[in-house]
Amino acid sequence: xxxxxxxxxxxxxxxxxxxxxxxxxxxxxxxxxxxxxxxxxxxxxxxxxxxxxxxxxxxxxxxxxxxxxxxxxxxxxxxxxxxxxxxxxxxxxxxxxxxxxxxxxxxxxxxxxxxxxxxxxxxxxxxxxxxxxxxxxxxxxxxxxxxxxxxxxxxxxxxxxxxxxxxxxxxxxxxxxxxxxxxxxxxxxxxxxxxxxxxxxxxxxxxxxxxxxxxxxxxxxxxxxxxxxxxxxxxxxxxxxxxxxxxxxxxxxxxxxxxxxxxxxxxxxxxxxxxxxxxxxxxxxxxxxxxxxxxxxxxxxxxxxxxxxxxxxxxxxxxxxxxxxxxxxxxxxxxxxxxxxxxxxxxxxxxxxxxxxxxxxxxxxxxxxxxxxxxxxxxxxxxxxxxxxxxxxxxxxxxxxxxxxxxx
Amino acid sequence: xxxxxxxxxxxxxxxxxxxxxxxxxxxxxxxxxxxxxxxxxxxxxxxxxxxxxxxxxxxxxxxxxxxxxxxxxxxxxxxxxxxxxxxxxxxxxxxxxxxxxxxxxxxxxxxxxxxxxxxxxxxxxxxxxxxxxxxxxxxxxxxxxxxxxxxxxxxxxxxxxxxxxxxxxxxxxxxxxxxxxxxxxxxxxxxxxxxxxxxxxxxxxxxxxxxxxxxxxxxxxxxxxxxxxxxxxxxxxxxxxxxxxxxxxxxxxxxxxxxxxxxxxxxxxxxxxxxxxxxxxxxxxxxxxxxxxxxxxxxxxxxxxxxxxxxxxxxxxxxxxxxxxxxxxxxxxxxxxxxxxxxxxxxxxxxxxxxxxxxxxxxxxxxxxxxxxxxxxxxxxxxxxxxxxxxxxxxxxxxxxxxxxxxx
Numbered sequence: 001x002x003x004x005x006x007x008x009x010x011x012x013x014x015x016x017x018x019x020x021x022x023x024x025x026x027x028x029x030x031x032x033x034x035x036x037x038x039x040x041x042x043x044x045x046x047x048x049x050x051x052x053x054x055x056x057x058x059x060x061x062x063x064x065x066x067x068x069x070x071x072x073x074x075x076x077x078x079x080x081x082x083x084x085x086x087x088x089x090x091x092x093x094x095x096x097x098x099x100x101x102x103x104x105x106x107x108x109x110x111x112x113x114x115x116x117x118x119x120x121x122x123x124x125x126x127x128x129x130x131x132x133x134x135x136x137x138x139x140x141x142x143x144x145x146x147x148x149x150x151x152x153x154x155x156x157x158x159x160x161x162x163x164x165x166x167x168x169x170x171x172x173x174x175x176x177x178x179x180x181x182x183x184x185x186x187x188x189x190x191x192x193x194x195x196x197x198x199x200x201x202x203x204x205x206x207x208x209x210x211x212x213x214x215x216x217x218x219x220x221x222x223x224x225x226x227x228x229x230x231x232x233x234x235x236x237x238x239x240x241x242x243x244x245x246x247x248x249x250x251x252x253x254x255x256x257x258x259x260x261x262x263x264x265x266x267x268x269x270x271x272x273x274x275x276x277x278x279x280x281x282x283x284x285x286x287x288x289x290x291x292x293x294x295x296x297x298x299x300x301x302x303x304x305x306x307x308x309x310x311x312x313x314x315x316x317x318x319x320x321x322x323x324x325x326x327x328x329x330x331x332x333x334x335x336x337x338x339x340x341x342x343x344x345x346x347x348x349x350x351x352x353x354x355x356x357x358x359x360x361x362x363x364x365x366x367x368x369x370x371x372x373x374x375x376x377x378x379x380x381x382x383x384x385x386x387x388x389x390x391x392x393x394x395x396x397x398x399x400x401x402x403x404x405x406x407x408x
Numbered sequence: 409x410x411x412x413x414x415x416x417x418x419x420x421x422x423x424x425x426x427x428x429x430x431x432x433x434x435x436x437x438x439x440x441x442x443x444x445x446x447x448x449x450x451x452x453x454x455x456x457x458x459x460x461x462x463x464x465x466x467x468x469x470x471x472x473x474x475x476x477x478x479x480x481x482x483x484x485x486x487x488x489x490x491x492x493x494x495x496x497x498x499x500x501x502x503x504x505x506x507x508x509x510x511x512x513x514x515x516x517x518x519x520x521x522x523x524x525x526x527x528x529x530x531x532x533x534x535x536x537x538x539x540x541x542x543x544x545x546x547x548x549x550x551x552x553x554x555x556x557x558x559x560x561x562x563x564x565x566x567x568x569x570x571x572x573x574x575x576x577x578x579x580x581x582x583x584x585x586x587x588x589x590x591x592x593x594x595x596x597x598x599x600x601x602x603x604x605x606x607x608x609x610x611x612x613x614x615x616x617x618x619x620x621x622x623x624x625x626x627x628x629x630x631x632x633x634x635x636x637x638x639x640x641x642x643x644x645x646x647x648x649x650x651x652x653x654x655x656x657x658x659x660x661x662x663x664x665x666x667x668x669x670x671x672x673x674x675x676x677x678x679x680x681x682x683x684x685x686x687x688x689x690x691x692x693x694x695x696x697x698x699x700x701x702x703x704x705x706x707x708x709x710x711x712x713x714x715x716x717x718x719x720x721x722x723x724x725x726x727x728x729x730x731x732x733x734x735x736x737x738x739x740x741x742x743x744x745x746x747x748x749x750x751x752x753x754x755x756x757x758x759x760x761x762x763x764x765x766x767x768x769x770x771x772x773x774x775x776x777x778x779x780x781x782x783x784x785x786x787x788x789x790x791x792x793x794x795x796x797x798x799x800x801x802x803x804x805x806x807x808x809x810x811x812x813x814x815x816x
Contacts, residue, residue, distance in 0.1 A: 144566070144600050151562030158556035192552050 001057045002128050002183055006093070007067050007208040009123040010177055012219030014071060014207070018086045019225070019254050020116045027232055029118050030366040033109035033125055036359040036380065041105035046132045048102055054128045055109075058121075059095045070211045077258030095120055115228060115367065122224075122362040126178035129360055130351070134181050137355055149353045153181070156352045157189060161196050163325040170332045172343035173218040174204035175320055176350025179357060186350045190215070202342065218344070220259045220288070221251060223374045224364055226266035227383070230392075231367035237395045245275055252283075260284040261318055265291045265376045267396040273304050274397075281308040286316035286340070292377025292400055294319050294327070298335040305339070312339035320344035322404075378404045409465045410539050410591055414501070415475050415616040417531040418585055420627030422479060422615070426494045427633070427662050428524045435640055437526050438774040441517035441533055444767035444788065449513035454540045456510055462536045463517075466529075467503045478619045485666035503528055523636060523775065530632075530770040534586035537768055538759070542589050545763055557761045561589070564760045565597060569604050571733035578740045580751035581626040582612035583728055584758030587765060594758045598623070613752065626752070628667045628696070629659060631782045632772055634674035635791070638800075639775035645803045653683055660691075668692040669726055673699045673784045675804040681712050682805075689716040694724035694748070700785025700808055702727055702735070706743040713747070720747035728752035730812075786812045 020027075035042055063071075068091055071082050096113035098121065107129065111121045138146050164170055174193070180186040190209045193201040203216035210217035226247050233243035248262060262280075264272040264287050276284075281304065289297045298317060305312040316339065319331060323345045335341050347357045363383045364372050373384035373392040377400040382389055392398065428435070443450055471479075476499055479490050504521040506529065515537065519529040546554050572578055582601070588594040598617045601609040611624035618625035634655050641651035656670060670688075672680040672695050684692075689712065697705045706725060713720040724747065727739060731753045743749050755765045771791045772780050781792035781800040785808040790797055800806065 142603070144569075144604050147562055148566040151559035151566070154555055154559030155563050158552070158559070161552075195550065196552050 002054050002131050003058050003061070003124050005067065005208050006058075006061050006063050006090075006095075006120070007070070007211060008127075008177070008183065009120065009207060010175075010205040010219050011207050011210070011217040012205065012222055013120055013123060014082065014090075015077075015219060015255070015259055016221050016225055017090070017116070017119060018082060019221075019250060020119060021086050021089055022083075022254065023250055024115055024228070024232070027115040027228060027367055028113065028369075029111075029115040029228060029364045031111040031118050031121060031362050032365045033107060033129070033360070033362050034383075035106070036361060037356075040358060042107050042129070042133065043102040043105050045136045046107065046129065047136075048100075051107070051128065051132060052100055054132065055098050055100065055125065058124045058128075059097070061095075063090050063093065067211070070207070074217065076216050078255060081255065081258065089116075093117065093120070095124070098125075109362075111362070115364070118364075119224065123178050125362050126360050127180055127183070130179055130358060131182045133358060134351070134353070134355060149355075153185065153353045157192065160325050160349070160352075161193070163329065164200060165197060167329045167332060168200065169336065170328060170343070171200050171202045172328065172345050173202050174206065174209075174349060175218075175344035175346040177206045178360070179347040180350035181353050187212070189350055205344065220261045221263060223263060223266045223290075223376075223383075225251070226263070227372040227374050228364055228367045230267075231364075231370040231372045235370060240392070241275075241395050244271070245277075248276075248280065257283065257285060261286050261288050261316070263288045263290060264297075265289070267373075267375050267392060268398040268400050269297060269300065269377050270399060271396040273300060276304075278308045281305060281310050286318065288318040288320060288344070290321045290376070291381050291404075292321075292402060294321065294331055295334055297377075298331065298339065298341070302335075302338050316340040316342060318342055318344050320346065322347075324348050375400075378402050380404060410462050410536050411466050411469070411532050413475065413616050414466075414469050414471050414498075414503075414528070415478070415619060416535070416585070416591065417528065417615060418583075418613040418627050419615050419618070419625040420613065420630055421528055421531060422490065422498075423485075423627060423663070423667055424629050424633055425498070425524070425527060426490060427629075427658060428527060429494050429497055430491075430662065431658055432523055432636070432640070435523040435636060435775055436521065436777075437519075437523040437636060437772045439519040439526050439529060439770050440773045441515060441537070441768070441770050442791075443514070444769060445764075448766060450515045450537070450541065451510040451513050453544045454515065454537065455544075456508075459515070459536065459540055460508055462540065463506055463508065463533065466532045466536070467505070469503075471498050471501065475619070478615070482625065484624050486663060489663065489666065497524075501525065501528070503532070506533075517770075519770070523772070526772075527632065531586050533770050534768050535588055535591070538587055538766060539590045541766060542759070542761070542763060557763075561593065561761045565600065568733050568757070568760075569601070571737065572608060573605060575737045575740060576608065577744065578736060578751070579608050579610045580736065580753050581610050582614065582617075582757060583626075583752035583754040585614045586768070587755040588758035589761050595620070597758060610750065628669045629671060631671065631674045631698075631784075631791075633659070634671070635780040635782050636772055636775045638675075639772075639778040639780045643778060648800070649683075649803050652679070653685075656684075656688065665691065665693060669694050669696050669724070671696045671698060672705075673697070675781075675783050675800060676806040676808050677705060677708065677785050678807060679804040681708065684712075686716045689713060689718050694726065696726040696728060696752070698729045698784070699789050699812075700729075700810060702729065702739055703742055705785075706739065706747065706749070710743070710746050724748040724750060726750055726752050728754065730755075732756050783808075786810050788812060 096117050099110040101108045111118045174190055190204050194213045203218040204210050205219045207217050229247035230240045230243040233239040262284055302312045328343050351357050371385050371388045373388045375382050375398050380403045504525050507518040509516045519526045582598055598612050602621045611626040612618050613627045615625050637655035638648045638651040641647040670692055710720045736751050759765050779793050779796045781796045783790050783806050788811045
């Protein structure tokens with residue numbers, strides 16, 4: 001089976017998971033699978049029974065004792081960052097029921113239930129659908145076609161290593177679990193990078209692989225925190241607007257500086273930079289960029305910090321949108337003298353076999369009955385009903401009208 | 409071990425072997441290993457004990473019953489082309505003693521004894537030394553270095569397949585046993601080409617692989633026939649000059665038209681085209697090119713046939729020197745409308761891992777006490793003492809002063 005451990009997920013599911021467990025136990029959500037890449041007949045490529053079996057298998061998984069030890073022992077972001085009551089919750093965690101059907105060419109896959117459990121479905125559903133899709137594409141070719149693609153993926157990885165070695169100050173992290181070509185391939189990449197460039201490869205978001213290779217598990221929080229935060233706030237314009245900073249404060253309360261990298265684009269980075277206070281600018285370690293023009297964002301962040309009397313050299317940006325080695329080197333060279341930059345590298349790292357990548361997401365679409373919204377700095381990544389998006393654009397004075405192809 | 413079957417050799421060893429068995433049982437030869445690539449400290453790279461063990465292993469091999477059946481059943485060049493007495497000789501064949509030592513950076517490896525047995529050493533010694541050499545180069549890199557080279561070799565093979573598919577009339581044969589990166593890699597290539605391009609890939613010179621994959625074993629004769637032929641002829645200028653055509657006649661007597669592809673460059677193609685008679689031009693199927701400018705050779709061959717009233721469209725050239733897909737496509741496009749061309753593809757097919765190829769040979773250097781000579785159309789491929797080469801150049805009016813890097 002594709003997923004064989006509940007640790008085969010992104011670390012941020014646990015860091016968010018604890019905050020949800022602690023603060024939002026009574027929140028019900030619906031999360032929904034969506035393919036953002038147009039014109040991909042997923043339901044024609046993937047077999048329904050196989051997908052169903054893979055998802056069912058995940059509902060049968062439990063964290064074992066060693067896995068719980070690993071989480072309990074995690075101290076990279078502060079001593080004993082996972083409290084015992086949360087670990088007990090995880091010990092008993094069973095993923096809730098899913099609702100799967102094929103509608104025309106599309107996969108309809110919803111997850112409904114308490115946010116504290118539904119949240120874990122995201123990465124499992126994505127890595128399963130991704131792997132089944134590419135497995136089918138591979139199986140359509142003959143043996144040598146498959147072996148050539150595997151070989152070209154190794155050569156591509158080797159080229160990546162060479163390109164990044166030529167820029168020795170540049171550091172990065174594997175963020176590719178959800179978009180990986182396959183579990184085995186991500187494992188190969190992570191093991192290889194750990195061996196080949198231990199100084200530059202700082203870790204992986206995949207907890208199972210971090211555990212396997214003795215790497216640092218990496219990640220903080222996702223759009224989901226802000227989206228649900230807005231959905232359960234008083235549904236006035238002001239309530240929704242203020243929810244964003246409330247979410248940041250809840251986060252800080254749980255983890256303090258250790259995990260204080262703020263995701264900036266849920267409702268547009270324009271709003272973020274207005275809303276993020278001088279004291280937050282001072283105390284938080286840095287910012288994550290996940291949509292819109294990355295260089296422009298970097299310049300904006302530098303200006304932002306300076307305008308608050310903060311030296312950007314004391315802060316960091318984590319870039320995680322549509323990265324390639326060339327883009328990473330470019331951003332590093334353009335920005336790193338003024339602000340520390342690092343990279344959370346997804347799709348292009350773990351799915352570079354020559355097939356077009358898919359942009360798949362599982363996002364919460366409803367919390368306690370209210371529709372949820374993500375705007376981002378690329379409206380092709382927006383989530384929500386047309387009306388809700390329009391309302392949020394107004395509330396957050398969103399003016400990023402860019403629409404870029406989603407490649408991650 | 410590297411060689412595990414006496415069929416893991418070139419088919420021409422058996423076609424020549426039968427002619428030697430039938431006609432030259434009393435000839436003693438000394439064959440010698442030589443590395444034509446300058447500046448390669450083979451004895452520093454290869455381990456003496458390992459090489460010794462590999463060579464000793466070859467002396468312990470015998471043809472088994474199925475292998476003898478395979479040879480007995482070979483009918484691609486005429487019914488029952490291998491006579492029963494020769495097959496009985498092969499059944500009992502044990503390779504003679506070898507003389508191995510390391511002298512400075514070089515491997516000294518000689519084979520002395522009856523030509524009828526010594527002849528078989530050539531390909532085994534070459535493929536063993538080649539594989540040990542590249543195995544050491546590989547072992548100097550880490551795991552990912554090795555896996556990247558393996559992957560790039562697969563990608564290179566895939567590119568070759570694509571390039572040649574774009575030229576669907578072009579046919580070729582694997583001639584890469586002696587220069588292969590490894591036995592396993594040649595096996596992979598031959599199996600893959602048989603699957604991927606059965607219309608264009610016409611067979612392999614490697615008898616074990618032809619047997620394994622049901623392909624046509626390919627090959628006729630080598631310089632060795634002409635070199636020894638000259639060495640055992642009356643050692644007058646005339647005797648040496650006439651030996652070349654004697655060798656061709658002995659060959660024709662054994663195999664007739666079936667194997668009538670004449671190697672043209674032993675003493676220079678200039679002499680060959682003077683010496684090859686009108687009736688040979690009419691009866692022999694074609695010519696093999698193994699040194700010098702291939703396009704120029706093709707034009708010369710076309711003119712040669714026309715001057716003898718032969719339509720070149722009824723004849724063929726087998727190119728086998730320093731081939732690449734690009735060169736093959738070029739020669740095919742330039743020549744195939746006027747004369748049939750095909751390719752015996754060696755080094756670049758079976759040793760394209762990114763390392764520089766080695767030009768290794770095992771050639772007879774003495775027969776019945778006389779020094780042997782090969783001139784070829786590339787003096788960097790010449791064999792023999794300085795004096796003998798000078799004498800042969802005079803005897804054969806050799807004027808190919810070209811010296812090209814030996815890549816095969």
